[in-house]
Amino acid sequence: MRITNYFLPILKENPQGAEITSHKLMIRSGMIRQQNSGIYSWLPLGLKVLKKIENLVREEMNKAGALEILMPCIQPAELWKESGRYDVYGKEMLRIEDRHENALLFGPTNEEVVTDIFRNNVKSYKELPKTLYQIQWKFRDEIRPRFGVMRGREFYMKDAYSFDIDEKKAEESYDNMFRAYLNLFKRIGLLAIPVRADTGPIGGNLSHEFHIIANTGESNIFYDKAIEDEVMKDSIDVNFLKTTYAMADDMHEEAKCKIPKERLKHHKSIEVGHIFCFGTKYTKAMNADVMDREGKPQHPYCGSYGIGVSRLVGAIIESSHDNAGIIWPKAIAPFAASLINVLANDAECTNACDAIYKRLSDLGIEILYDDSKASAGQKFSTHDLIGIPHQIIVGSKFLKFNKVELKDRQTNAIIELDIEEVITHLS
Amino acid sequence: MRITNYFLPILKENPQGAEITSHKLMIRSGMIRQQNSGIYSWLPLGLKVLKKIENLVREEMNKAGALEILMPCIQPAELWKESGRYDVYGKEMLRIEDRHENALLFGPTNEEVVTDIFRNNVKSYKELPKTLYQIQWKFRDEIRPRFGVMRGREFYMKDAYSFDIDEKKAEESYDNMFRAYLNLFKRIGLLAIPVRADTGPIGGNLSHEFHIIANTGESNIFYDKAIEDEVMKDSIDVNFLKTTYAMADDMHEEAKCKIPKERLKHHKSIEVGHIFCFGTKYTKAMNADVMDREGKPQHPYCGSYGIGVSRLVGAIIESSHDNAGIIWPKAIAPFAASLINVLANDAECTNACDAIYKRLSDLGIEILYDDSKASAGQKFSTHDLIGIPHQIIVGSKFLKFNKVELKDRQTNAIIELDIEEVITHLS
Numbered sequence: 001m002r003i004t005n006y007f008l009p010i011l012k013e014n015p016q017g018a019e020i021t022s023h024k025l026m027i028r029s030g031m032i033r034q035q036n037s038g039i040y041s042w043l044p045l046g047l048k049v050l051k052k053i054e055n056l057v058r059e060e061m062n063k064a065g066a067l068e069i070l071m072p073c074i075q076p077a078e079l080w081k082e083s084g085r086y087d088v089y090g091k092e093m094l095r096i097e098d099r100h101e102n103a104l105l106f107g108p109t110n111e112e113v114v115t116d117i118f119r120n121n122v123k124s125y126k127e128l129p130k131t132l133y134q135i136q137w138k139f140r141d142e143i144r145p146r147f148g149v150m151r152g153r154e155f156y157m158k159d160a161y162s163f164d165i166d167e168k169k170a171e172e173s174y175d176n177m178f179r180a181y182l183n184l185f186k187r188i189g190l191l192a193i194p195v196r197a198d199t200g201p202i203g204g205n206l207s208h209e210f211h212i213i214a215n216t217g218e219s220n221i222f223y224d225k226a227i228e229d230e231v232m233k234d235s236i237d238v239n240f241l242k243t244t245y246a247m248a249d250d251m252h253e254e255a256k257c258k259i260p261k262e263r264l265k266h267h268k269s270i271e272v273g274h275i276f277c278f279g280t281k282y283t284k285a286m287n288a289d290v291m292d293r294e295g296k297p298q299h300p301y302c303g304s305y306g307i308g309v310s311r312l313v314g315a316i317i318e319s320s321h322d323n324a325g326i327i328w329p330k331a332i333a334p335f336a337a338s339l340i341n342v343l344a345n346d347a348e349c350t351n352a353c354d355a356i357y358k359r360l361s362d363l364g365i366e367i368l369y370d371d372s373k374a375s376a377g378q379k380f381s382t383h384d385l386i387g388i389p390h391q392i393i394v395g396s397k398f399l400k401f402n403k404v405e406l407k408d409r410q411t412n413a414i415i416e417l418d419i420e421e422v423i424t425h426l427s
Numbered sequence: 428m429r430i431t432n433y434f435l436p437i438l439k440e441n442p443q444g445a446e447i448t449s450h451k452l453m454i455r456s457g458m459i460r461q462q463n464s465g466i467y468s469w470l471p472l473g474l475k476v477l478k479k480i481e482n483l484v485r486e487e488m489n490k491a492g493a494l495e496i497l498m499p500c501i502q503p504a505e506l507w508k509e510s511g512r513y514d515v516y517g518k519e520m521l522r523i524e525d526r527h528e529n530a531l532l533f534g535p536t537n538e539e540v541v542t543d544i545f546r547n548n549v550k551s552y553k554e555l556p557k558t559l560y561q562i563q564w565k566f567r568d569e570i571r572p573r574f575g576v577m578r579g580r581e582f583y584m585k586d587a588y589s590f591d592i593d594e595k596k597a598e599e600s601y602d603n604m605f606r607a608y609l610n611l612f613k614r615i616g617l618l619a620i621p622v623r624a625d626t627g628p629i630g631g632n633l634s635h636e637f638h639i640i641a642n643t644g645e646s647n648i649f650y651d652k653a654i655e656d657e658v659m660k661d662s663i664d665v666n667f668l669k670t671t672y673a674m675a676d677d678m679h680e681e682a683k684c685k686i687p688k689e690r691l692k693h694h695k696s697i698e699v700g701h702i703f704c705f706g707t708k709y710t711k712a713m714n715a716d717v718m719d720r721e722g723k724p725q726h727p728y729c730g731s732y733g734i735g736v737s738r739l740v741g742a743i744i745e746s747s748h749d750n751a752g753i754i755w756p757k758a759i760a761p762f763a764a765s766l767i768n769v770l771a772n773d774a775e776c777t778n779a780c781d782a783i784y785k786r787l788s789d790l791g792i793e794i795l796y797d798d799s800k801a802s803a804g805q806k807f808s809t810h811d812l813i814g815i816p817h818q819i820i821v822g823s824k825f826l827k828f829n830k831v832e833l834k835d836r837q838t839n840a841i842i843e844l845d846i847e848e849v850i851t852h853l854s
Contacts, residue, residue: 121436
């Protein structure tokens, strides 16, 4: 993409009202714009990252055998009255009346709708286990939205729901999602720590949150150091992770924590996923059943599994940035490399850049080509800000020595290469 | 995908309340389920088709140089008050109040939000032309939703918006989208006819609708036969299409129609796209301007361009089905082939199916493998119903002659092949 054809409104100053780093950087780098309190438009650079995360989530869900569906944003209130959550959910639920005065709402979560789909379409234990998921916009009318997409009102979330014939099978489905979550975070390039968590309004008594470590995080987690090693293994032992001490703040009790001090880790963190095993809470309340082996109706045992896809964009920035801007992990970077023409008025430099751009594009490598007339300094600060993993810098060294510079945004190390070497390096 | 692991709730009977073919077939084939009047959940088979159409739309928009963004579902009422459309839009707009009593709405279209993004982020004529698009859920509170996803309340739409410095350039952007639409429909495998149309509440005086021919369509179109030939050409002459007689019903006037009878075509049809060139209507009302060449502020000239992505799913079925069910065009079929094990209790048949499934899957070909214990008759009617382009049928002919049958869902022709030939045929 040539930057002169792109839509990348960069801000030099920190925007007013943005308290935390990711919020500031997402606005400054032209990733998002606020439309209303806690409600954002995603501009091209931000949307590219959001879609890359979405696609990785989809791939890992499919690999784990979950089936993608899509439930509507707008749901009938009736279903929530059946489950008993319509009154208890409070003002966080965006309640709506249509032209015929029917009570509707913008879904904050989807246990009710998915249980409705299940009860109308699944009849026998033979069709189980079944895990359905969607990636869809949700709305929670937070009293004080803040931190940009980290605590927005309209947010993008992957939510999965498992249905099993008994408690033991339900825990297998839970473990399956547990493993899929760790595979996903590893693939994105994040160290995610699973911790025991409170179940809150979803219900049940088995629940884990997945946290990534960030000094600016709102949460605190306490865990045995052994967890860090286990989650990075190729083949993860979920049982080890479930039985080793790891707690969200509200679950941590010093008295009950038996880990030796030198192994107890305590970090500020950001929650990026939350999974629940809540048994028959919704299938009972909503009268969803299947025939079991004996031909008797049986309420399936369920779990639900959330990942904040839009929240992850902010969380990744919180855990990966420096003073100059964002540092994207390669797996979800909006482009593979920036190509910076430092001397855009020089024909030789421009020809070289055009050639590099064409060759890398032909190889299917996504390049953001800065072909603008901005100053060298402005270009350098823009590309440091937007944090694409590699910068190919073409300027006076090319004219003098036929060398281009390749900068690694992670280490800020620069190496000098000729054009062929750059192509090889990136492909 | 093995059908025993899939979620494909097939109905044998036509559902109550479904009036038209596509609605009946989408329910019966387990593509969608209604959650509320005009509001649907998309089950795995339906979502696969929706996503395939979405991806083709995205590719053609990107090829045409449009930039993808994503605007929120929930919008502030203020912007619509600025444009003057808040009061005129009527009850079709889903109006919402949040916990702080702010007036919000679920966007039925996005001229206001995109103009707001534009005015806050684009300052100079040098940044033009710019066409921004999104693929997002919208809501129109239809008084009587019907015809399934063809006239739903919550619907999936691609909407693009162009910004240009003058009227002439704006028409170039319009022509560019005009061409992209025809490329898209051709790629899906549809004959789409562009006709002059009324601009309605969007405004302006240049507007075209794109219709596909279907006997069950609600619209009528009148056009010169030459249009049909032109739209199928590799290089389309947009000017020819814009100046040759082609009218939606409300624009057709017999007195003004000078085409000889033998060339005048009249068909029932379904509208699947609508494009508008409306000049400065919104940029003036919302005070969006850029500096022109002389350094003077200038309201950009705009157009907007819609395609009903969820509506297309229904429209394609209306134009492509037979008594047995859906016939998907290959470009958007949910799977490339059904693989039907007719003798699922026979080990030899099952081994052959497993091997075919593995080989085709390894080649990246998407197969729906019917490994269930259902009867042969039930399997045949299911796969005719869901309309995947090819059916690979493995049964008694395999046991006797080592032959499998390959059925073409379009022609219903069956050929007998050995396994190697089937693999070659499909890859």
